[in-house]
Amino acid sequence: xxxxxxxxxxxxxxxxxxxxxxxxxxxxxxxxxxxxxxxxxxxxxxxxxxxxxxxxxxxxxxxxxxxxxxxxxxxxxxxxxxxxxxxxxxxxxxxxxxxxxxxxxxxxxxxxxxxxxxxxxxxxxxxxxxxxxxxxxxxxxxxxxxxxxxxxxxxxxxxxxxxxxxxxxxxxxxxxxxxxxxxxxxxxxxxxxxxxxxxxxxxxxxxxxxxxxxxxxxxxxxxxxxxxxxxxxxxxxxxxxxxxxxxxxxxxxxxxxxxxxxxxxxxxxxxxxxxxxxxxxxxxxxxxxxxxxxxxxxxxxxxxxxxxxxxxxxxxxxxxxxxxxxxxxxxxxxxxxxxxxxxxxxxxxxxxxxxxxxxxxxxxxxxxxxxxxxxxxxxxxxxxxxxxxxxxxxxxxxxxxxxxxxxx
Amino acid sequence: xxxxxxxxxxxxxxxxxxxxxxxxxxxxxxxxxxxxxxxxxxxxxxxxxxxxxxxxxxxxxxxxxxxxxxxxxxxxxxxxxxxxxxxxxxxxxxxxxxxxxxxxxxxxxxxxxxxxxxxxxxxxxxxxxxxxxxxxxxxxxxxxxxxxxxxxxxxxxxxxxxxxxxxxxxxxxxxxxxxxxxxxxxxxxxxxxxxxxxxxxxxxxxxxxxxxxxxxxxxxxxxxxxxxxxxxxxxxxxxxxxxxxxxxxxxxxxxx
Numbered sequence: 001x002x003x004x005x006x007x008x009x010x011x012x013x014x015x016x017x018x019x020x021x022x023x024x025x026x027x028x029x030x031x032x033x034x035x036x037x038x039x040x041x042x043x044x045x046x047x048x049x050x051x052x053x054x055x056x057x058x059x060x061x062x063x064x065x066x067x068x069x070x071x072x073x074x075x076x077x078x079x080x081x082x083x084x085x086x087x088x089x090x091x092x093x094x095x096x097x098x099x100x101x102x103x104x105x106x107x108x109x110x111x112x113x114x115x116x117x118x119x120x121x122x123x124x125x126x127x128x129x130x131x132x133x134x135x136x137x138x139x140x141x142x143x144x145x146x147x148x149x150x151x152x153x154x155x156x157x158x159x160x161x162x163x164x165x166x167x168x169x170x171x172x173x174x175x176x177x178x179x180x181x182x183x184x185x186x187x188x189x190x191x192x193x194x195x196x197x198x199x200x201x202x203x204x205x206x207x208x209x210x211x212x213x214x215x216x217x218x219x220x221x222x223x224x225x226x227x228x229x230x231x232x233x234x235x236x237x238x239x240x241x242x243x244x245x246x247x248x249x250x251x252x253x254x255x256x257x258x259x260x261x262x263x264x265x266x267x268x269x270x271x272x273x274x275x276x277x278x279x280x281x282x283x284x285x286x287x288x289x290x291x292x293x294x295x296x297x298x299x300x301x302x303x304x305x306x307x308x309x310x311x312x313x314x315x316x317x318x319x320x321x322x323x324x325x326x327x328x329x330x331x332x333x334x335x336x337x338x339x340x341x342x343x344x345x346x347x348x349x350x351x352x353x354x355x356x357x358x359x360x361x362x363x364x365x366x367x368x369x370x371x372x373x374x375x376x377x378x379x380x381x382x383x384x385x386x387x388x389x390x391x392x393x394x395x396x397x398x399x400x401x402x403x404x405x406x407x408x
Numbered sequence: 409x410x411x412x413x414x415x416x417x418x419x420x421x422x423x424x425x426x427x428x429x430x431x432x433x434x435x436x437x438x439x440x441x442x443x444x445x446x447x448x449x450x451x452x453x454x455x456x457x458x459x460x461x462x463x464x465x466x467x468x469x470x471x472x473x474x475x476x477x478x479x480x481x482x483x484x485x486x487x488x489x490x491x492x493x494x495x496x497x498x499x500x501x502x503x504x505x506x507x508x509x510x511x512x513x514x515x516x517x518x519x520x521x522x523x524x525x526x527x528x529x530x531x532x533x534x535x536x537x538x539x540x541x542x543x544x545x546x547x548x549x550x551x552x553x554x555x556x557x558x559x560x561x562x563x564x565x566x567x568x569x570x571x572x573x574x575x576x577x578x579x580x581x582x583x584x585x586x587x588x589x590x591x592x593x594x595x596x597x598x599x600x601x602x603x604x605x606x607x608x609x610x611x612x613x614x615x616x617x618x619x620x621x622x623x624x625x626x627x628x629x630x631x632x633x634x635x636x637x638x639x640x641x642x643x644x645x646x647x648x649x650x651x652x653x654x655x656x657x658x659x660x661x662x663x664x
Contacts, residue, residue: 037597038559039577044489048564048574108559108574108598115539115558124538126562187532187654188568265506339570339651340498341505344489 001149004376005369011223012372019365026358029351030105038108040351046344047335051352052106055359056099058208058327060179061201063095063136065209067172068239069232074165080231083384083394084217086151089144090370091213092172096137098363103130105355125181132175139168144370152377176201183334191269191333194257200250201326207243208322210236211315216367218312224375227386229394237311241299244318248292251325268341269333278345281332284324291321448613452630454548455527455605456659457619458641464625465519470497473522473618477603480617482594484575484582492573492582494603495524495618503662504650516664522626524618525550525571525603526650526658533563533572542600548631548659549605559598568654572602631659 033040043050066088072078073085104110121127146161180198187193214236220226258266273285295318298304304314338344348356378384384392391397464470474495477483484492501508503521531550533542541556542563564572578597588594592608595601606616619626629636638661641647647661 037575037577039490039597041576043576045491045493045564045573046489046570048561103560106560108561108600109557109596112539112556112558115541115556119539119556121538121540124536124562126536126538126560130538182562186536186566186568187656188651189565335565339505339568340502342502 001145001152001373001377004373008372012368015368016365019361019368022361023358023365026354026356026361029354030358033105033351033355034110038106040349042347042349042352044344044346046338046340046342047332047346049106049331049335050346051348051356052102054327054331055356056102056106057179057183057201057330058323059095059099059102059363060133060175061205061322061326062209062212063092063099063133064172064176064202064205065213066092066140067169068206068210068243069213069236070165070172071169072235074169078235080229080235080394083378084228084232084236086144086148086374087217087220087371088213089140089147089168090374091209091216091367092140093137093144093370094363094366096133096140097366098359099133100137101359101362102356105359125178125185128178129175129182132171132178136168136171136175139164139171143168148374148377151381151383154381173202176205183330188339189334190265190337191330194254196250196253200247200254203243203247203250204322204326205243207240207247208319208326210240210243211318211322214240215312215315215319216371220371220375221386225379225385226375227384227390227392229384229392231395234306237299237305240315240318241296241305244292244296244299244322247322248296268337272337272343273329273333276343277332277336281345285329288321288324288329291317292325295321446612449611450613451610452547452636453632454529454630454659455610456548456629456631456638456661457527457605457616458627458638458645458647458661458663459522460625460627460641460645460663461519461521462663464522464622467497467520469625470495470520470522473621476617476621479587480589480606481592481604482583482589483601484579485584486577486579486582490574490576492575492579492601494573494601495522497522504648506651506653507648521662522618523569523571524660525605526569526656526660527603527605528659529657530655532566532568532654532656536562536566538562545607549607550602551604551607552599552601554593554595554599554601557599559600561600563600568651568656569658572600574598574600 029040041050041052066085069081069084069088073081104113107113116127116130143161143165147157150157177198180201183189183192184194184197214233217226217228221228255270258270274282276282277285295314298310298314299318304310332346336343336345382393384394387393387395387397387399389397389399391399464473474493474497477495478485478493481494483494486492497520499520500512500517503523508517527548527550529548531542531544534544534550537543538560539556539558541553541558542550543553544550559574561574564570564574575595575597579595583594606614606618609616614620615628616626619628627638627641629638631638633639641663642661645663647663649658649661651658
């Protein structure tokens with residue numbers, strides 16, 4: 001099916017070329033980092049992980065999010081989702097690749113990274129994180145590709161792939177739990193030393209991930225004949241809503257525990273992030289609270305939730321809020337109050353951002369190519385196609401027959 | 409063509425003969441230690457250090473020890489937050505953040521304290537390292553294999569004492585090349601390093617360089633031997649350790 005990615009419009013090739021340029025620019029920054037070392041980053045002795053690892057943390061959420069489409073389909077026979085499943089799986093592939101790349105660019109001796117495999121160390125969570133992310137990547141490649149190929153040949157999905165799909169559903173939870181354990185089990189990092197961290201990771205993954213997926217699919221709808229079934233979209237938006245409410249509830253639990261117990265170590269990171277850090281960071285953290293509040297208000301109100309004009313903006317606010325919380329605040333809050341009860345501020349450097357841009361562009365390239373293939377196949381076999389009235393062919397809309405034919 | 413095939417068969421034959429001989433060579437070696445232990449080496453079941461902060465508590469005195477340590481181990485001099493250090497000093501509230509009180513004896517509160525790797529009994533850095541590049545020796549010393557380290561810096565996130573440094577750039581740029589210690593290797597960029605309780609000196613029967621230079625303010629010995637010098641001091645003086653709540657059981661004790 002890869003050949004489907006090779007034929008496209010000028011706009012498609014233009015976009016690919018644009019991404020390749022971004023990748024090349026970022027790669028130059030990475031080569032520089034390889035030559036002089038990680039001193040090109042803003043990290044230091046006290047803040048030993050930075051923007052790279054926080055992006056890994058955020059993106060495992062995106063990888064795990066596809067399961068919010070796959071799980072209803074397979075565990076609850078919610079068949080409305082069935083033509084969206086492939087996009088969740090393909091998004092997970094891109095997200096896993098980005099996660100792995102963020103680990104590679106973060107290590108000081110990348111040529112030795114196979115040491116993780118040559119000297120397997122089960123007591124290290126990083127070892128397990130590598131296993132679960134690679135495993136999830138493999139599972140999604142296998143399930144996504146096999147099912148799409150079967151669809152294209154108008155064949156039922158092969159039986160042997162079912163166990164892999166069920167495994168991948170359970171696995172999705174594991175990748176986020178294990179990534180949370182990466183942080184959760186460290187003595188002396190109070191912001192992370194909380195049993196609820198894995199639950200918070202899952203909650204934020206299941207709101208931010210589908211939100212990003214919906215936005216990407218809205219763009220996909222603009223540039224292809226693909227159209228999300230209305231019910232599938234509204235179900236997914238409701239999942240985003242519930243997950244975001246749970247996410248913020250968990251955050252409030254942390255605030256309560258820290259301040260009611262009055263234990264300094266637990267209060268310091270929150271006080272630092274929301275009151276004592278540089279004005280820029282404090283503003284960003286309050287932006288997180290405000291955006292989270294606005295997005296929850298818009299999502300829980302049916303009138304706003306069902307407004308498709310407003311929805312993309314709601315989702316953008318939600319993504320910014322969750323990114324500030326998990327992709328920025330979590331790492332800074334854990335590291336900046338140092339083990340010496342002092343503060344060492346951290347901010348990524350330009351080169352760090354360029355390297356990150358390279359990885360995000362590679363992710364976008366993978367999403368573009370895989371979604372191109374998936375939408376082409378769907379067009380060939382007539383799944384989830386846009387009808388003249390704006391409905392999806394899966395909607396059972398009254399306009400299906402003549403109007404569509406007339407338009408064609 | 410023919411020639412090269414003949415060469416190949418010849419080489420294959422030699423290789424096969426070598427493989428057949430190799431195990432026998434291994435057998436012959438059995439019964440011998442692969443590495444000879446230095447006759448003068450000193451051993452312990454668990455090495456520990458006691459620092460007498462009534463004697464050693466000024467920045468100048470600690471800087472002198474740090475300079476000796478850093479020279480001995482070719483620790484690069486780098487300014488700023490990407491610095492590398494094995495032994496350094498800090499104030500009471502930074503050294504013992506959870507063990508402060510508002511009306512402490514001013515004299516104690518104003519002291520500065522030497523800081524180094526605690527060589528914990530339950531080292532979190534060893535627990536989190538994904539390649540066993542940092543490991544605990546049977547004598548309790550938490551050691552680093554600079555050639556194994558992939559530079560993921562998980563051990564730095566795991567250490568509750570901030571005792572580890574990373575070579576963000578080439579450490580050799582921060583060394584005085586005319587004044588290196590040829591006995592100890594320099595490191596490359598991208599690996600973590602830290603105090604090693606001078607394992608290389610213990611192996612030849614010498615005490616750690618800071619202990620030697622401290623003029624009696626630092627004690628070093630076997631924590632498991634009731635008659636050792638450290639046990640004697642611990643029995644006589646009140647001592648504290650850093651961050652007891654972390655459960656890491658540091659092997660560095662401070663006489664207050």
